[in-house]
Amino acid sequence: MATKVVMEALSPTMEEGRLVEWKKGEGEPVAVGDVLAEVETDKAVMELVARAGGTLLKQVVAAGATVPVSQLVALIGEAGEAVENGAAPPKEEEAQATQPTPDRNRPVSTPPAPPAQAAAAAPAREVTGRVKASPLARRLAAERGIELGAIRGSGPEGRVVVRDLEGASAQRAAVAPAPAPAARAAAPSPRPVMPAPGGPPYTDVPLSQIRKTIAKRLVQSIGPIPTFYLTTEVDMERAWDAREALKALGEGPKVSFNDIILKAVATALRQHPACNAWWQDDRIRYWNEVHVSMAVAIEEGLITPVIRHTDLKSLREIAAESQDLAARARERRLTPEEYTGGTFSVSNLGMLDIDEFTAVINPPEAGIVAIGRIVEKPVAHEGQMAIRRRMRLTMSCDHRVIDGATGAQFLKTLKTMLENPLALVW
Amino acid sequence: MPTLTYRDALNQALREEMQRDPDVFLMGEEVGVYQGAYKVSRGLLDEFGPMRVVDTPITELGFAGVGVGAAMVGLRPVIEFMTWNFALLAIDQLVNSAAKMRYMSGGQIGVPAVFRGPGGSALQLGAQHSQAFESWYAHIPGLKVVMPATPADAKGLLKSAIRDDDPVVFIEGEMLYNLKGEVPEGEHVIPLGKADVKRPGKDVTIVCHSKTVAVALKAAEQLAADGVDAEVIDLRTIRPLDQEAVLGSVVRTHRCVVAEEGWPFAGVGAQVADTIQREAFDELDAPVLRVTGADVPMPYNKQLEKAAKVDPARVIAAVDSVLYRD
Numbered sequence: 198m199a200t201k202v203v204m205e206a207l208s209p210t211m212e213e214g215r216l217v218e219w220k221k222g223e224g225e226p227v228a229v230g231d232v233l234a235e236v237e238t239d240k241a242v243m244e245l246v247a248r249a250g251g252t253l254l255k256q257v258v259a260a261g262a263t264v265p266v267s268q269l270v271a272l273i274g275e276a277g278e279a280v281e282n283g284a285a286p287p288k289e290e291e292a293q294a295t296q297p298t299p300d301r302n303r304p305v306s307t308p309p310a311p312p313a314q315a316a317a318a319a320p321a322r323e324v325t326g327r328v329k330a331s332p333l334a335r336r337l338a339a340e341r342g343i344e345l346g347a348i349r350g351s352g353p354e355g356r357v358v359v360r361d362l363e364g365a366s367a368q369r370a371a372v373a374p375a376p377a378p379a380a381r382a383a384a385p386s387p388r389p390v391m392p393a394p395g396g397p398p399y400t401d402v403p404l405s406q407i408r409k410t411i412a413k414r415l416v417q418s419i420g421p422i423p424t425f426y427l428t429t430e431v432d433m434e435r436a437w438d439a440r441e442a443l444k445a446l447g448e449g450p451k452v453s454f455n456d457i458i459l460k461a462v463a464t465a466l467r468q469h470p471a472c473n474a475w476w477q478d479d480r481i482r483y484w485n486e487v488h489v490s491m492a493v494a495i496e497e498g499l500i501t502p503v504i505r506h507t508d509l510k511s512l513r514e515i516a517a518e519s520q521d522l523a524a525r526a527r528e529r530r531l532t533p534e535e536y537t538g539g540t541f542s543v544s545n546l547g548m549l550d551i552d553e554f555t556a557v558i559n560p561p562e563a564g565i566v567a568i569g570r571i572v573e574k575p576v577a578h579e580g581q582m583a584i585r586r587r588m589r590l591t592m593s594c595d596h597r598v599i600d601g602a603t604g605a606q607f608l609k610t611l612k613t614m615l616e617n618p619l620a621l622v623w
Numbered sequence: 624m625p626t627l628t629y630r631d632a633l634n635q636a637l638r639e640e641m642q643r644d645p646d647v648f649l650m651g652e653e654v655g656v657y658q659g660a661y662k663v664s665r666g667l668l669d670e671f672g673p674m675r676v677v678d679t680p681i682t683e684l685g686f687a688g689v690g691v692g693a694a695m696v697g698l699r700p701v702i703e704f705m706t707w708n709f710a711l712l713a714i715d716q717l718v719n720s721a722a723k724m725r726y727m728s729g730g731q732i733g734v735p736a737v738f739r740g741p742g743g744s745a746l747q748l749g750a751q752h753s754q755a756f757e758s759w760y761a762h763i764p765g766l767k768v769v770m771p772a773t774p775a776d777a778k779g780l781l782k783s784a785i786r787d788d789d790p791v792v793f794i795e796g797e798m799l800y801n802l803k804g805e806v807p808e809g810e811h812v813i814p815l816g817k818a819d820v821k822r823p824g825k826d827v828t829i830v831c832h833s834k835t836v837a838v839a840l841k842a843a844e845q846l847a848a849d850g851v852d853a854e855v856i857d858l859r860t861i862r863p864l865d866q867e868a869v870l871g872s873v874v875r876t877h878r879c880v881v882a883e884e885g886w887p888f889a890g891v892g893a894q895v896a897d898t899i900q901r902e903a904f905d906e907l908d909a910p911v912l913r914v915t916g917a918d919v920p921m922p923y924n925k926q927l928e929k930a931a932k933v934d935p936a937r938v939i940a941a942v943d944s945v946l947y948r949d
Contacts, residue, residue: 331907331908331909332904332905332906332907332908333877333905333906333907333908334908335905336905351947352909352947353947358908358909358947359877359908360947
């Protein structure tokens with residue numbers, strides 16, 4: 198009789214695991230304690246260890262597959278033993294054919310708990326009091342990461358039904374304490390290197406377990422877009438000089454600071470493709486092309502025309518295009534193609550004497566940079582007090598896509614470029 | 624496309640099948656000289672003669688048994704019951720003989736017979752003549768149960784029933800015989816076991832069959848005026864039940880009301896509700912509700928009879944409930 202190996206709860210909060218790689222092939226002998234496979238949990242990559250010895254008869258689950266805890270993943274038995282297909286769900290005692298051990302070489306934020314403790318760590322609500330909800334509402338809430346207990350149901354006896362889930366984010370924000378973003382800032386995530394222009398316009402990356410967990414927690418904490426803000430101050434002396442020099446040439450369109458910033462943002466995005474992305478609910482779309490949206494105030498409100506392939510255009514082209522787009526935006530003569538499809542946004546209130554502000558993300562984009570005014574102020578410069586032209590940049594990041602360190606690295610590059618405008622043509 | 628009554632659509636199906644296949648014959652009380660108690664067999668005696676349109680005495684058990692025997696030796700009898708209430712006398716032939724023969728003979732002998740006639744209530748016919756028995760027959764393995772709601776379905780389904788190699792219980796809707804509708808000419812065959820979307824919608828699924836199809840459509844019309852877009856699924860065949868159609872609709876609407884003429888206990892709606900809760904549990908936003916006839920013998924009194932029947936108002940009330948509008 199074959200022994201069933203099931204997906205173990207390798208951390209207290211683990212609900213499903215991705216089988217990253219098989220360490221034992223079918224037909225290979227297995228001793229107690231041998232590592233059968235690597236499993237990615239919501240926290241880390243861990244090892245699935247055999248408790249029973251024998252031969253690995255069958256890998257029920259393919260590498261790369263994500264399976265819920267307690268689902269059958271493999272069968273161990275005597276060599277040559279016949280295995281039935283689609284074996285029945287494993288029983289509890291069989292589940293103990295595996296036991297989790299943390300991989301010493303990998304970071305593990307929570308020690309794995311034995312199954313009994315894992316059960317105890319399940320949401321208390323399931324044990325103490327049941328939330329009445331329709332099956333559909335229950336399923337959708339789980340998919341959207343909404344806590345049912347926080348919602349007032351409008352059905353009979355307070356049953357939560359689908360219509361109650363609409364606008365549930367506001368209620369969520371009130372109940373869940375905000376997690377510390379810094380704790381997750383350095384979380385690893387699969388990110389593509391931006392390929393040369395001319396390839397496919399974007400790369401879709403399915404969500405990893407850790408990315409799913411981050412997204413779920415943050416949405417519970419803040420709302421539909423869990424935003425955080427990064428601020429830095431940029432020395433604009435050289436950019437100022439560069440603009441004066443371009444103006445002095447007297448040729449072509451007038452280059453504004455906004456144009457220089459658009460160019461710098463696009464160039465920095467090419468170096469930090471992780472910030473040039475869309476949140477797509479079940480995946481993150483990493484764009485291989487850079488299309489920067491620029492917020493333009495018009496009488497009716499706000500519109501964000503897009504400069505396509507911003508990174509591939511010269512400052513002169515960007516200046517001409519931004520002037521044209523802004524002018525036509527004010528006349529409301531933009532076509533929908535001209536104000537949709539951006540991959541990142543820039544919003545500038547410097548001309549209105551705003552020192553610093555936080556811009557609202559333009560979904561599905563994951564980031565926006567808010568530009569304050571350039572103001573002369575006394576600062577320490579090369580060891581001396583000096584009057585310098587300074588500008589404050591604030592980046593709003595969708596934390597589901599951009600982690601703290603990722604955003605900060607992008608912002609640092611952006612600052613370096615603006616402080617060294619030659620880098621824009623480097 | 625010509626417009627025919629439900630009775631003439633059935634007549635057309637019988638005539639075409641008798642012309643097509645000399646093994647098909649019709650037998651029952653008053654089917655010949657009187658041309659059918661409901662005039663479904665009008666003109667058939669003249670066209671096909673007394674060997675193929677056979678008048679019988681009032682002997683339900685007897686002529687149903689003759690029909691089973693004829694089918695066992697290769698003929699294709701269509702047995703007309705004046706109403707399904709009278710077929711209670713013949714139920715042994717249907718349940719013990721027709722339904723079991725293929726199984727008990729190890730597949731050697733089939734019973735390609737159709738048992739047909741009006742079912743359900745009409746107007747003030749009293750408790751003994753106003754009964755919907757489809758769930759009884761659908762309960763029996765070996766029987767197919769077919770219930771057309773429109774003239775076109777009546778023709779297409781009767782032709783399929785006659786051509787089917789197993790016994791088919793074909794229950795026509797008493798009160799539907801005068802219903803008019805477009806009916807395709809010639810070869811119009813509707814496969815057994817396929818439900819029909821009589822009205823597409825996205826907010827709630829109303830599952831119905833036979834006479835309750837009209838009730839459901841009327842309810843859907845009134846609901847539409849109130850901003851509720853109801854989908855009406857006509858089962859057409861009770862067994863085999865088109866689970867795919869029902870589940871497909873519920874997956875879209877997340878809510879379901881089943882309307883039927885029969886009594887509530889162990890009715891067709893119970894089977895539908897079970898299928899939905901088992902196969903589409905996570906799609907449900909509300910319990911499946913059933914609207915049925917009252918759980919009493921049908922009253923003779925006109926007002927009480929009206930109160931005991933399914934009507935659009937009760938369907939709308941159930942829809943309001945599953946939409947949490949009440």
